[in-house]
Amino acid sequence: MISSALSGPINELDGARLVPLEEGAIMPLAEAIVAIPPWSVMNYSANALAKFLASPDGGAARYLVQVGNEAAGAVSVRFPWLKGPYLELLALLPSFQGRGIGSEIIGWFEQEGIRLGARNLWVCASSFNARAVRFYRRHGFHEAATFSGLVADGYDEILLRKFPLQAKR
Structure with a gap:
């Protein structure tokens, strides 16, 4: 089970913390996330995202x-997945973007991968979401594959891979 594999239920970062997602927070968070790209571009529904999160x-x-007591976004990590963890969702609401929180989450994700002995770290971004693709590349991820129609018809998703700094290749 992943909850026993990843460190603790609450993960304190410098500017935020990751806490288990509770049912009452899911729908308001899903509604806020689908209002922003890339989800808004693909007309992703709040109900579909809420179902995934729940x-x-x-x-x-x-x-x-969380930043203070405010909901700032959501993270979902799948492990194991192709010899490492897969960051299947990293969504930060607009007022929390550009503050280094995403970088802190990537740092936490990489440290978890190292701790778990992962050979790979995985993320995925919509090809039209140039900002996300640049963000992941800036953090050492490299394109591994492109999938057409993976999330929505007519859109490509880019799978990116990183070797954890302390993992042996």
Whole structure:
């Protein structure tokens, strides 16, 4: 089970913390996330995202990103996945973007991968979401594959991979 694999239920970062996602926070968070790109571009529904976030899944850990007492976004990590963790969702609401929180989450994600002995770290971004692709590349991720129609018809998703700094290749 992933909850026992990833460190603690609450993960303190410098500018935020990751806490287990509770049912009452899911729909308001889903509504806020689907209002921003890339979800808004693909007309992703709040109900579909809420269903994903609420579905019990022993292979994924889902977190609410909190800054102070405010909901700042959501994170979902799947482990194991192709010999490492997969950051299947990193969504920060606009007022929390550009503050270094995403970088802190990537740092936490990489440290978890190292701690777990992962050979790979994985993320995915919509090809039209140039800002996300640049963000992941800036953090050492490299394109591994492109998938057409993975999330929505007519859109490509880019799978990116990183070797954890302390992992042996």
